Amino acid sequence: MDYKIYPPEELTEGTVKLPLSKSESNRALIISALTPGAELPRQVADCDDTDVMLAALERTAGPVNVGAAGTAMRFLTAFYAVTPGCQVTLDGSERMRQRPIGALVDALRALGADIEYLSKEGFPPMAVRGRMLEGGEVEIPASVSSQFISALLMVGPTMEKGLKLHLKGRIISRPYIYMTLEMMTQAGASVDFDENNQVVTVNPVRYSRPLPPVEADWSAASYWFEIAAISAEPVSLEGLRRKSLQGDSAVSRLFMVTGLEASWGSDGLLNLQLTPDAGDRLELDLTDTPDLTQTLAVTCCMLGLPFRFNGVESLKIKETDRLAALQMELSKLGFILEVEDPGTLLWRGARYEPEGEELEPIRTYDDHRMAMAFAPAAIFFPGLQINNCEVVSKSYPRFWSDLRAVGFTLEEVEKPIPGND
Numbered sequence: 001m002d003y004k005i006y007p008p009e010e011l012t013e014g015t016v017k018l019p020l021s022k023s024e025s026n027r028a029l030i031i032s033a034l035t036p037g038a039e040l041p042r043q044v045a046d047c048d049d050t051d052v053m054l055a056a057l058e059r060t061a062g063p064v065n066v067g068a069a070g071t072a073m074r075f076l077t078a079f080y081a082v083t084p085g086c087q088v089t090l091d092g093s094e095r096m097r098q099r100p101i102g103a104l105v106d107a108l109r110a111l112g113a114d115i116e117y118l119s120k121e122g123f124p125p126m127a128v129r130g131r132m133l134e135g136g137e138v139e140i141p142a143s144v145s146s147q148f149i150s151a152l153l154m155v156g157p158t159m160e161k162g163l164k165l166h167l168k169g170r171i172i173s174r175p176y177i178y179m180t181l182e183m184m185t186q187a188g189a190s191v192d193f194d195e196n197n198q199v200v201t202v203n204p205v206r207y208s209r210p211l212p213p214v215e216a217d218w219s220a221a222s223y224w225f226e227i228a229a230i231s232a233e234p235v236s237l238e239g240l241r242r243k244s245l246q247g248d249s250a251v252s253r254l255f256m257v258t259g260l261e262a263s264w265g266s267d268g269l270l271n272l273q274l275t276p277d278a279g280d281r282l283e284l285d286l287t288d289t290p291d292l293t294q295t296l297a298v299t300c301c302m303l304g305l306p307f308r309f310n311g312v313e314s315l316k317i318k319e320t321d322r323l324a325a326l327q328m329e330l331s332k333l334g335f336i337l338e339v340e341d342p343g344t345l346l347w348r349g350a351r352y353e354p355e356g357e358e359l360e361p362i363r364t365y366d367d368h369r370m371a372m373a374f375a376p377a378a379i380f381f382p383g384l385q386i387n388n389c390e391v392v393s394k395s396y397p398r399f400w401s402d403l404r405a406v407g408f409t410l411e412e413v414e415k416p417i418p419g420n421d
Helices: 022-033 048-057 070-081 102-110 146-158 174-186 218-231 247-258 290-303 313-317 322-331 368-379 389-394 399-405
Strands: 002-006 015-017 061-065 087-091 114-117 126-129 136-141 163-168 191-194 199-202 235-238 260-264 270-274 282-285 307-310 338-340 344-347 384-386 409-413
Touching (some): 002 368, 070 114, 070 126, 070 146, 102 114, 102 136, 136 146, 146 174, 218 270, 247 260, 290 322, 322 344, 368 384
Parallel strands (some): 061 087
Antiparallel strands (some): 191 199, 235 270, 307 344
């Protein structure tokens, strides 16, 4: 479905109840599935990625297709590899078949896993035959995907000798590794992270305890930070925790330069209010929080705030090449972004007036974050059209209904029938 989006004159007062964290949910499901005698948690994120994980954990043989769920592909590769008796063919969407998984498979094979590529070397689809792994020492590049690291860590407690994982090179998305280690510890695992030497040791101690409830999603919250900053109107968010495992909780700090203040109410709500204390430029290293790049980039452009974001090279292998997608779609609104090798995205403030009576529709590239990051731009560009809006089901299915609840109008655009003039 394609929507034309119109902003309200002012936001409707109320509280936005955020969805549960996809990142926490997927880790909770894998850890619980590896905990002897444990049931899978029932209160998890209601989204495509978590639905895929739940369905896959019920299968021990035959084809398993995760679609576009990158987290599920990485975590399930390791899960199936250490689960004796599993014989699955793990596959995904066409884009998933283009996303490399070789670093994870190489590490698992070094530990004794039986994994076979069925098409292109280093990419899905794969045949995975589960077995008990002896474990031991292995290394993995840390600059490709923290999900590879988390996948290995979570299965470490099942190995006879445990796991000693050497992280080579610069670590990206470090908070996601912290989240994984903390949840493993909560479930009874014994882990140690020597950060100076970049070595994680997972002792051969099985999971033994249930995990606490999953928190609301700070990544989903980021789009409401964007709306509050662009609209200059207050927003209240429900379900977040002051002390969060999620790296994207840094959004409170990162948005401060826009003048947005986040404060906790006595009722547990996070209240967003714009202040006059905005900066004139934003320079950030987003190595730890690359998933916030799209939200921050669109926000800065709408506010006329030049920016330079370093540490975003991992965005090239996400649901789409997010750097190229941001350049293309923001250019439709008149903003000229630059990408400097290897991982810097910047906007120097250059603008031009888009041609034509109507703006070109925003493409989403099967990427949920593109849809949600660009939707608030309708505040500056009423009637902005966003195509394939259904992609938000990957992480935040209620996004469009929540947008309507605060006063936005969404008009569905009829798609032309192929072959008709």
